Every structure is written in C-alpha cells, then in structure tokens.
Amino acid sequence: xxxxxxxxxxxxxxxxxxxxxxxxxxxxxxxxxxxxxxxxxxxxxxxxxxxxxxxxxxxxxxxxxxxxxxxxxxxxxxxxxxxxxxxxxxxxxxxxxxxxxxxxxxxxxxxxxxxxxxxxxxxxxxxxxxxxxxxxxxxxxxxxxxxxxxxxxxxxxxxxxxxxxxxxxxxxxxxxxxxxxxxxxxxxxxxxxxxxxxxxxxxxxxxxxxxxxxxxxxxxxxxxxxxxxxxxxxxxxxxxxxxxxxxxxxxxxxxxxxxxxxxxxxxxxxxxxxxxxxxxxxxxxxxxxxxxxxxxxxxxxxxxxxxxxxxxxxxxxxxxxxxxxxxxxxxxxxxxxxxxxxxxxxxxxxxxxxxxxxxxxxxxxxxxxxxxxxxxxxxxxxxxxxxxxxxxxxxxxxxxxxxxxxxxxxxxxxxxxxxxxxxxxxxxxxxxxxxxxxxxxxxxxxxxxxxxxxxxxxxxxxxxxxxxxxxxxxxxxxxxxxxxxxxxxxxxxxxxxxxxxxxxxxxxxxxxxxxxxxxxxxxxxxxxxxxxxxxxxx
Amino acid sequence: xxxxxxxxxxxxxxxxxxxxxxxxxxxxxxxxxxxxxxxxxxxxxxxxxxxxxxxxxxxxxxxxxxxxxxxxxxxxxxxxxxxxxxxxxxxxxxxxxxxxxxxxxxxxxxxxxxxxxxxxxxxxxxxxxxxxxxxxxxxxxxxxxxxxxxxxxx
Numbered sequence: 001x002x003x004x005x006x007x008x009x010x011x012x013x014x015x016x017x018x019x020x021x022x023x024x025x026x027x028x029x030x031x032x033x034x035x036x037x038x039x040x041x042x043x044x045x046x047x048x049x050x051x052x053x054x055x056x057x058x059x060x061x062x063x064x065x066x067x068x069x070x071x072x073x074x075x076x077x078x079x080x081x082x083x084x085x086x087x088x089x090x091x092x093x094x095x096x097x098x099x100x101x102x103x104x105x106x107x108x109x110x111x112x113x114x115x116x117x118x119x120x121x122x123x124x125x126x127x128x129x130x131x132x133x134x135x136x137x138x139x140x141x142x143x144x145x146x147x148x149x150x151x152x153x154x155x156x157x158x159x160x161x162x163x164x165x166x167x168x169x170x171x172x173x174x175x176x177x178x179x180x181x182x183x184x185x186x187x188x189x190x191x192x193x194x195x196x197x198x199x200x201x202x203x204x205x206x207x208x209x210x211x212x213x214x215x216x217x218x219x220x221x222x223x224x225x226x227x228x229x230x231x232x233x234x235x236x237x238x239x240x241x242x243x244x245x246x247x248x249x250x251x252x253x254x255x256x257x258x259x260x261x262x263x264x265x266x267x268x269x270x271x272x273x274x275x276x277x278x279x280x281x282x283x284x285x286x287x288x289x290x291x292x293x294x295x296x297x298x299x300x301x302x303x304x305x306x307x308x309x310x311x312x313x314x315x316x317x318x319x320x321x322x323x324x325x326x327x328x329x330x331x332x333x334x335x336x337x338x339x340x341x342x343x344x345x346x347x348x349x350x351x352x353x354x355x356x357x358x359x360x361x362x363x364x365x366x367x368x369x370x371x372x373x374x375x376x377x378x379x380x381x382x383x384x385x386x387x388x389x390x391x392x393x394x395x396x397x398x399x400x401x402x403x404x405x406x407x408x409x410x411x412x413x414x415x416x417x418x419x420x421x422x423x424x425x426x427x428x429x430x431x432x433x434x435x436x437x438x439x440x441x442x443x444x445x446x447x448x449x450x451x452x453x454x455x456x457x458x459x460x461x462x463x464x465x466x467x468x469x470x471x472x473x474x475x476x477x478x479x480x481x482x483x484x485x486x487x488x489x490x491x492x493x494x495x496x497x498x499x500x501x502x503x504x505x506x507x508x509x510x511x512x513x514x515x516x517x518x519x520x521x522x523x524x525x526x527x528x529x530x531x532x533x534x535x536x537x538x
Numbered sequence: 539x540x541x542x543x544x545x546x547x548x549x550x551x552x553x554x555x556x557x558x559x560x561x562x563x564x565x566x567x568x569x570x571x572x573x574x575x576x577x578x579x580x581x582x583x584x585x586x587x588x589x590x591x592x593x594x595x596x597x598x599x600x601x602x603x604x605x606x607x608x609x610x611x612x613x614x615x616x617x618x619x620x621x622x623x624x625x626x627x628x629x630x631x632x633x634x635x636x637x638x639x640x641x642x643x644x645x646x647x648x649x650x651x652x653x654x655x656x657x658x659x660x661x662x663x664x665x666x667x668x669x670x671x672x673x674x675x676x677x678x679x680x681x682x683x684x685x686x687x688x689x690x691x692x
Binding site: 049051052053054055056057058061109110111113114117118128129148150152153154155163164165166167168170171174175177178181183184185186203204205206207213214323325327328329342362363364367368371378379380382383384386387390391 | 668669
C-alpha cells in the first residue's frame, strides 16, 4: 500500500493505543466506521520480556525501567521532572502503560464522583458510579479481572475470575488488619487466575512491572487490541502525532504525525479521539496552536495541562522473622485496605487513601535497594542483613488522593524535545498541605498495622519519587466550559469533533489506581458517541 | 622482547595479572564469604566472564576502578582493604555504585547462590512459582464488622 492510499481519510482517528485508546477502539467497531489508531511506540514481544532470562532483574533498571527517561527509547519521549518531587513513569507502545503496570485494578468508589457534595472540596464529576457501573463490568470481562465478590466497601460487583492467591504476605498482613479491626480485601487484579479467553493463567512470576512473559497480565495488546483489529480497526505503530489540525470551521480535520522514518505525514479524519493520558494528551493539545487557539487546542478555558494530579505515595516496609516467600507472585496485587479511604472529621485532612499491600522484590533488587537505603551493607555484614530481608518483607504502598490544583501543570518544555523534535512535557508539581498530612497519617497507620502483623523491623519512605504512574486531571470534564475542557461525555467544549477519553478527564483522582476507571470512562464515552452518531457535533 | 611485568597484558586476557589479582581481592572485600561459610564470596564467581558478556563498556570502567588500588591491595588484611574500598566509594560514588550493581547482579544470578538463598535457579519464565492461596476465612471478620461504603448524597 503506498503512502497516499495509506493515508486515506478515516472516520475516527484515535491517538494512543494504551488503556483507553484500546477500549474506545474496540467499542466503536460495531459502528462499522473506518477507525484508525496512531501509536508512537511498537508492539512488544513477550519473548523479549525480562523474565525470559536470568538477568531479568537487571533489565528493570535499564531497558525495561518504568521510567522513560531511564529507558531512553526512541519510541518514548523525554519528560522534564525537575520541578516535581514525583517522576512520571509510563510506557509508550501498543498497550501503553498497561505493558508495565502492576495491574492493581480497583474501581473508584461511588463517593469519589461526588467530592464537592461530600466534603466541600474540588468538584463533583458530571458522571457517577452508577452510570459507569455497566462499563466497569464490561471492562472487567474484556480485560480479564480476578477478585472476590462481597467487598463491603463497594456496591455489589462480581469479578469474572476468582482472586489471585494472597500467599503468606497477604495472610500475614490480613492478620494484622484483623487484629486492629480494620478493613482489608483481596485486590481486584487485571491478572487472570484461571485460563481465560485463550490466555493461560498467571504463573506467579513476580515482576509484573517489566512485562508479563506468560500473558497472564491483562495488558490491552493482548485483550482489547486483537479483538478490535479483527473487527477492522487499523492500528498503525511508530507514528508520533505532532499536532491536530483545524479546518476553516473550527473543527479538527486531522493530524500531522511523523512515521518511523521521521517522515512528516498528514492524516485526515472526521473525528479525533485523544487517548494519550494525563501528560501525553495535554502535550499534543498545547502543541496544536492556531490563530483560533493560540494557547493550544480546545483550551478556551485555559485549563489544558492544569490540575495535574498524581497519587502521592508513601511506603511502609515490614521485616518479618518468618519467611514469607515475598518475591513470588504478582508483586503489586495481593490485598488492600480501605480503612482510611473516606473522609473523617476527626482527621486533619480531607479525603483519604488506599493501602495496597505489595509483595517483595527479587534478590538483586533487594540488595540494591538495601544498599541505597542503608539497610543492607556491602562488605562483611552483607549476607546477614540480606538473609533477614530477602523473602522476609511485606510492604504497604499508601496511594493518597490528590486534589486538583491549577498550579500543578503539564507544559511544553522550551528546550527539551523528543527524537522528532516535538517539545517534551515539563512537569511542575508540588505536594499540597492536605496531601502532606495524609501522607503522614498513612505512614503512622502503616507502621501500626505492620506492628500488629508482627514485623520485627519497619522502614518507611514518606514520599516515593518514582511513583508518577497515575496521570490525571489535565483536560478535566465538566458541564461548564469555563471550568472544564471536555463535557460529560468527553467531547471538547471548543471543538465539537474532538474527544478525550483518558485519565486527563478525571475531575478528582480518587485514592486508587485509575486504570479500571479510565477504561470504564472510555467505554462509556464510546457508548454515548454511538447513541449520538446522527448528531454527534450538535 | 620486552620483559613481562605485572602491568603488561602479555596474552589475550582483558586484564593484566595485577589487575586480575586486584579484582579478585576487590570482589572478596565487597562481597566476602558469609561468616558461617555457607555463602561464597563474589571472588569465587567468574565475574570477569559475566562482565565481558554483559557489556563492552563495562571492562574499561572496571579497569579504571582497579587502577585506583595498588599492587599491595590483594595482600592487605580485610579491614585495611575495606577502608580503601570505602574511601574509593566515597570519592567515586557513581563508579562504585555501578560496579556494585554488576557485582550483585552477577552474584545473585548464580544458580548456586540462588539455591543457597532459597530462590529457584534460572529464568522465572516459564517455570513460574507456587504461591499459597492464603486463608480467606479471615475475611469473615471483615464482613461482620463492616459499615459498608459511603453512599453519595441525594
């Protein structure tokens, strides 16, 4: 196929093949529209994932790092984190960050959509849990989610697969929570505990965050995309979008992108859907300047790139006398606690956090992190300290809700560019006073439960730097065009054929990993689009 | 023919014999055998072969590190060697941390070492691991004491 026919106009152009791009593409296939997805990265190959080799741990510090600045791949873009205490971590390729995510898959709570009404802060969402519930369930089925029904912290839900084994780590921590009378539950995980839809079950390899060689982890390259492609969606890789273009009527008419040879191309489209998440989406919108939108496309509100929310994360690690086999099993998916998830007037902060129990690391990571933290020396004391910790630790990752603040931003870096010369994103972020208090509370409660569980030694990290997985809020949804970028179904207030379906449309962050909610939103938006096809741009 | 000295590479070995001795002593200093004798020292492993296989860039950096130590280094008592390595680590933090990473990487990939620490040898995939399901009857207490989720205001 020559380049001209390759770039024939399409009905729907999706930018980004990650969590939300895959879901929206899959859902829209039933419209029979011509759908194209442009993805700047490649397909990954499971036989290349680190756990195929003996040096699997070392690769997590290099080519399979979660940090794009460490990986330094041509398919990544650099990110300036200098003005942020939290580094952005992500992956660019088919599947997006689901390739390297831990697959911890909780949903936002019903209360998360009504923060203003409940607690008088931030804003309510223009959608609620009840509206999204069918899409959460649909997403669970397509992705393949394991979990246990009956969690009293949620409305009734039924994960399609039974829970992953919680192991000695989960059981030990569960006893600690029970001793204190605190909530805990096996985590909902986008990892299959039984053979499902042609995929074999999780083998408990351990390091999900360097790609799953088994295919037990539900990344969208092996869930949504094969189905979407079979249904006619074209997915074009190594195509990096520089900007969205406008026609004379103020409607998006396509994109300019660079192909794998660095060749500048134009792709015409009737509808453009952004699915690049909370950093990639504002980056492209801000880079799409025109006479009509001198401050970036769809930015009449001035809010594109503002209100960036991460989840500030504290970590409490307990060392136990007994062996916990910590390095075995999905590292990020074990049990969780929502004991401190909701606001409580007796605390000095609003909103709350999720306590995610994670398993331990492999031997190299144990030794290297032990060296960095001063808990495992090199030299004569090494073996004794190593023996005490390896396979003897459990950790609590406290995922704290981050409230939106306009001073937390994604902007275009004036100097830094990617390999195609497109300006790189610059992150400007501060941890709020509310978050600081929440982090301190989470550390204290984490230590308490570690003691209750029987830890003989406890170490903690009050703010994890390499924790910027959850990139939210930079093109927020809302009913008022003055205070939001897109409407309640992801359509730009300013450009009627431009949609955003990723984490950037979150109004608030909740206190849980957001992928499940991002995908439910993408499916919801796709459904509203389908119902309104006849008057989509009215 | 020039006389051979300790610092002349007289064969195809990538390090001189003096550098090799310093390397062995350095490895035994950074990661000595455990006091109970169960864990071998890093010097017992073929670190050089590991380094050569890992990266061509590793060897020049290794040679530069080794050249910070004198020919007497291998014969010094452990406490003396520790002090010298600590001094090097303090003034060459990045180079030392990089080397330490590779030493640990070599050591904890070794099948004998992995067996001794209770980890399975070789690549995790496709072997996998067995994880206990855990006692989910512990959840009965959670359900019993729960007040349920927070409902949105009407």
